[in-house]
Amino acid sequence: MAQLEPLQANRPHWHRYVAELIGTFFVVFGACGAVISNHASNGAVTLLGIAFVPGLIVLALIYALGPVSAAHFNPAVTLSFTIARRFPWQHVPAYLLFQAVGALLAVGALGLLFGREMAAPVSYGAHIPASWLPMPAAFGFEMIYGFLLMLVIMSVATDKRVTAPIPALAIGFTIALAIMMGGPISGASMNPIRSLAPAVFAGGQALSVLPIYLIAPTIGSILAALVYELLRDSPHHAQSAPADLR
Numbered sequence: 001m002a003q004l005e006p007l008q009a010n011r012p013h014w015h016r017y018v019a020e021l022i023g024t025f026f027v028v029f030g031a032c033g034a035v036i037s038n039h040a041s042n043g044a045v046t047l048l049g050i051a052f053v054p055g056l057i058v059l060a061l062i063y064a065l066g067p068v069s070a071a072h073f074n075p076a077v078t079l080s081f082t083i084a085r086r087f088p089w090q091h092v093p094a095y096l097l098f099q100a101v102g103a104l105l106a107v108g109a110l111g112l113l114f115g116r117e118m119a120a121p122v123s124y125g126a127h128i129p130a131s132w133l134p135m136p137a138a139f140g141f142e143m144i145y146g147f148l149l150m151l152v153i154m155s156v157a158t159d160k161r162v163t164a165p166i167p168a169l170a171i172g173f174t175i176a177l178a179i180m181m182g183g184p185i186s187g188a189s190m191n192p193i194r195s196l197a198p199a200v201f202a203g204g205q206a207l208s209v210l211p212i213y214l215i216a217p218t219i220g221s222i223l224a225a226l227v228y229e230l231l232r233d234s235p236h237h238a239q240s241a242p243a244d245l246r
Helices: 013-040 046-069 075-083 089-114 116-125 135-157 166-182 192-202 204-208 210-231
Strands: none
Touching (some): 013 046, 013 089, 013 116, 013 192, 075 089, 075 135, 075 192, 075 210, 089 116, 089 192, 116 204, 135 210, 192 204, 192 210
16 A cells, blocks of 8 residues: 555566565455454454454554555555556556455455354454445445545555655554444445455355445545545656556
């Protein structure tokens, strides 16, 4: 999602792809694992924990892997960067593929470690709107949260003036904030692959509502990227993510 320093010139592309796999693995492992753990511990994790686990994991992984791949870990982010011309189209398929593999491996590992009897009752951590929430409203909420996250990402990841510690903190806390706001309502996915992976394992209702979590955050993210480009004060300060990837 962000870079912390000028990236290594001529870095092999596979380094970036593997970084996306590893980062997405831990984002999904933490986010879904917190939901399953909350169920297994009779609510000990709490909404605050469910919100801050993925936020803090993203924060840490931006520091760890941002200099390698720019730490997208989210296909909506990759597509939004690309449409905003901050990421080259030719690398999109590999980024999306490695993100998907990382996410599926994460949920598979959670299922193995927790066991189906613990993971299945909460749909492996999948997103499902509250029973009282109409589907159009859930779509709207998810689009708004996707917009919020991508607006922050664009502001801190594609501006050369943003100093190194800022992107990880801004993005991580935005994720936690959005989940605290929207977790009990629509889930506040913001990340299609984080919703897809557990739904594949859970099936049923999680799979039936999956289109909301694939489409809405992506639309919101793309709109945010385009809006930020309109608001950008000067192209002189802009950079791609990663800055050296061609």
